[in-house]
Amino acid sequence: MGKKVLPLSMRPRERLKEKGAKVLSEQELLAIILRTGYKGATAGELAAEILHYFGDLYQFKRAELQELTKISGIGEAKAAELLAAIELGQRIGKASCPKIGHVSSSYELGCMLAEEMKDYEQEHLLCIYLNTKNQILQKKTIFIGSLNQSIAHPREIFKIAVKIAAARIVICHNHPSGSPTPSHNDIVFTKRLKECGEMMGIELLDHLVIGGSEYISLREEGLWN
Incomplete structure (x- = not known):
C-alpha cells in the first residue's frame, strides 16, 4: 500500500497556517503534535486512535506514560512528548499576565x-x-x-x-x-x-x-x- 497523502487543504499544519489554531479539531491539533503516524496509519489516524482510547480530553490529560505506550505507534519517546505537551498546556492554562510594577503618578x-x-x-x-x-x-x-x-x-x-x-x-x-x-x-x-x-x-x-x-x-x- 502506498503512502497516504492528504490534499493541502486537509493537512492540519496548512489549515493552521491559513485559518489559525482555533478552527482545528482536537484530532487535527493532536496530529500536529504527533508529527508522524506509524506503518499503515497517518498522524491524523493515530490521533483519532488516541482520542478514542481515552474517550475525552479530561481522561487524556490524566494519561500516564505506560498507558500511552499501550497504543499502537506510541513508543516511550512519543509518549514523553505527549505528556510534556499536556503538562505545558495545563501550566499555560493556569498562567496569568505577570505584573512588572505599579504606576501611582x-x-x-x-x-x-x-x-x-x-x-x-x-x-x-x-x-x-x-x-x-x-x-x-x-x-x-x-x-x-x-x-x-x-x-x-x-x-x-x-x-x-x-x-x-x-x-x-x-x-x-x-x-x-x-x-x-x-x-x-x-x-x-x-x-x-x-x-x-x-x-x-x-x-x-x-x-x-x-x-x-x-x-x-x-x-x-x-x-x-
Whole structure:
C-alpha cells in the first residue's frame, strides 16, 4: 500500500497556517503534535486512535506514560512528548499576565523614564500597558526613529493593548535635542491616540516627553483637550 497523502487543504499544519489554531479539531491539533503516524496509519489516524482510547480530553490529560505506550505507534519517546505537551498546556492554562510594577503618578513614571532615556541619541516611543489597578503588564518600545522624528501608528500601540487585555496606557518618547517641550506633531499624535483609545475602551492616561533629565506631561499641561 502506498503512502497516504492528504490534499493541502486537509493537512492540519496548512489549515493552521491559513485559518489559525482555533478552527482545528482536537484530532487535527493532536496530529500536529504527533508529527508522524506509524506503518499503515497517518498522524491524523493515530490521533483519532488516541482520542478514542481515552474517550475525552479530561481522561487524556490524566494519561500516564505506560498507558500511552499501550497504543499502537506510541513508543516511550512519543509518549514523553505527549505528556510534556499536556503538562505545558495545563501550566499555560493556569498562567496569568505577570505584573512588572505599579504606576501611582505621572511624576513617578516621568522621573523613572527620564533617567532611563536621557542619553538616547535617537527618538524612542515607548508604551506602558496597565490593568485597571494601574499595574504594569508590559513596557514595550514601539518605534525607534531618526533624530527629531517619531512616526508610529495608533494601531501598533493598540494591537498589543488588545492582545494583553490592557485597560490603560501611558506613552512616552524622548527628544534627543534635550528639550522636553512637546512639538505640534506630538500634540496632534496624542489627541489622535486619545480619540482611538476612547473608541476602543482603552484609556490613554498620559503622554510624557523626555528631554535630558526632564519630562513634560501633556495631561498635566492640558495639551490634548
